[in-house]
Amino acid sequence: MSKFRDPLLLTAGLLLASAHLADAGDVDAGKKVFAKCAACHAVGQNAKHKVGPVLNDVIGRKAGTAEGYNYSPAMAKAGEGGLVWDDTTLHAYLAKPRDVVKGTKMTFAGLKKRDDVDNVIAYLESFSTVAEPAQKASKDEEGAAPAGAKSAEITQAQPAGGQSQTGEKQPTESTGTHFMLGREATPEEIAAWDIDVRPDGLGLPEGHGTVAQGMAIYDEKCAVCHGDFGEAVGRRPVLAGGQGTLQADRPEKTIGSFWPYLSTVYDYVRRAMPFGDARSLSNDDVYALTAYLLYLNDEISDENFELSKENFASIRLPNEPNFIDDDRLQEPYYVDKSEPCMTDCAPGKATIKMHAAVLDVTPEAKGGGEEPTGGGIE
Numbered sequence: 462m463s464k465f466r467d468p469l470l471l472t473a474g475l476l477l478a479s480a481h482l483a484d485a486g487d488v489d490a491g492k493k494v495f496a497k498c499a500a501c502h503a504v505g506q507n508a509k510h511k512v513g514p515v516l517n518d519v520i521g522r523k524a525g526t527a528e529g530y531n532y533s534p535a536m537a538k539a540g541e542g543g544l545v546w547d548d549t550t551l552h553a554y555l556a557k558p559r560d561v562v563k564g565t566k567m568t569f570a571g572l573k574k575r576d577d578v579d580n581v582i583a584y585l586e587s588f589s590t591v592a593e594p595a596q597k598a599s600k601d602e603e604g605a606a607p608a609g610a611k612s613a614e615i616t617q618a619q620p621a622g623g624q625s626q627t628g629e630k631q632p633t634e635s636t637g638t639h640f641m642l643g644r645e646a647t648p649e650e651i652a653a654w655d656i657d658v659r660p661d662g663l664g665l666p667e668g669h670g671t672v673a674q675g676m677a678i679y680d681e682k683c684a685v686c687h688g689d690f691g692e693a694v695g696r697r698p699v700l701a702g703g704q705g706t707l708q709a710d711r712p713e714k715t716i717g718s719f720w721p722y723l724s725t726v727y728d729y730v731r732r733a734m735p736f737g738d739a740r741s742l743s744n745d746d747v748y749a750l751t752a753y754l755l756y757l758n759d760e761i762s763d764e765n766f767e768l769s770k771e772n773f774a775s776i777r778l779p780n781e782p783n784f785i786d787d788d789r790l791q792e793p794y795y796v797d798k799s800e801p802c803m804t805d806c807a808p809g810k811a812t813i814k815m816h817a818a819v820l821d822v823t824p825e826a827k828g829g830g831e832e833p834t835g836g837g838i839e
């Protein structure tokens with residue numbers, strides 16, 4: 462039993478004092494362990510990326526961000542998701558890389574011995590500016606104090622979406638700080654909020670309603686603003702008509718003439734109408750009103766037509782084909798474009814020719830010989 466006590470104590474100490482990396486491991490021993498990494502990683506002056514990225518300054522660094530190295534999407538995502546290399550995250554990663562970053566291209570099974578992990582981290586630390594004495598570290602934003610805050614970000618990021626990008630447990634869960642603000646949304650709250658409807662009908666609630674039912678609701682709740690036939694009162698939006706006007710100087714954009722998808726009608730009315738009393742309609746009311754709006758736009762002629770969750774997606778609005786995916790990136794102009802030059806683009810050394818105090822912001826016509834027009838910043 463006593464054999465195990467020490468490593469356990471050491472573990473506890475590490476978790477509590479993650480900022481004090483130097484306490485944990487032995488740099489010289491770590492150098493030997495690093496022999497296992499050296500096939501793929503370099504450290505020290507003039508280190509270059511090999512199979513894996515250079516590991517200088519890795520401590521305190523966001524995962525997947527060493528410049529000039531081509532990470533796996535998994536590692537890049539983990540970094541975007543808030544994974545920062547500190548004592549805790551490195552312990553987890555080096556023990557089982559693929560448990561921490563699922564899909565990482567680091568094909569290394571992991572270090573089995575806790576001591577090896579401690580020591581190799583101590584060794585890496587000796588190539589990281591963050592780990593140097595406090596004053597030096599703190600002039601760098603990534604210093605010892607923020608390291609704790611970053612761990613907190615990781616644990617935060619996880620419950621936020623309910624699922625982390627990789628579907629993995631983030632390694633700092635056991636030690637991260639909670640901010641103790643708010644509470645998790647209940648399923649009911651999420652359901653009340655999550656009401657968007659997709660063009661293919663995904664997200665529609667159960668329900669149905671006929672044109673005739675919609676007409677009655679419309680007359681009572683909508684006509685006061687949108688007119689008896691959707692022609693609008695005052696400056697409220699017109700809800701019907703306008704077909705054939707899209708190419709005119711003043712196109713009339715209505716549900717019938719312009720809107721691409723019926724799902725938008727359902728979603729909009731359910732979410733926002735009647736103006737001033739939003740979310741007061743039942744799901745059936747909204748089906749009935751949507752059916753009636755189709756009727757007002759001559760898309761449906763039968764007053765007994767019933768719109769429902771089942772037949773909803775079969776109805777297409779006439780202007781849908783005129784909405785196309787943005788394919789500009791396939792156009793020759795973009796396809797042929799090479800990467801823009803970002804450094805040393807002009808030949809020779811840059812020289813300052815004029816200062817803003819006299820620089821004329823609005824260029825003159827060439828050869829005019831006029832005085833600057835006073836556009837400069839004095």
Ligand code: HEC
Binds near residue numbers: 495498512519
């Ligand atoms: C067989 C090659 C290989 C070995 C051995 C290896 N690594 Fe890696 N390592 C990689 C690759 C490749 C990546 C990039 C992973 C990715 O992009 O998914 C990586 C990534 C990392 C990262 C993340 C770096 C960053 O910038 O986000 C750390 C930390 C790391 N390795 C540490 C180690 C340590 C310490 C060892 C030795 C105990 C080791 N690796 C052994 C190939 C290796």
Ligand code: HEC
Binds near residue numbers: 699729
């Ligand atoms: C008190 C006045 C008022 C009432 C009542 C009202 N609306 Fe509206 N409606 C508006 C206004 C104002 C807008 C424009 C809102 C905006 O653009 O932000 C609008 C926009 C709309 C639109 C989008 C039109 C477009 O082309 O952008 C639809 C569809 C709509 N209403 C349907 C209805 C339905 C159905 C009802 C009855 C349940 C209703 N409205 C009741 C004032 C009203």
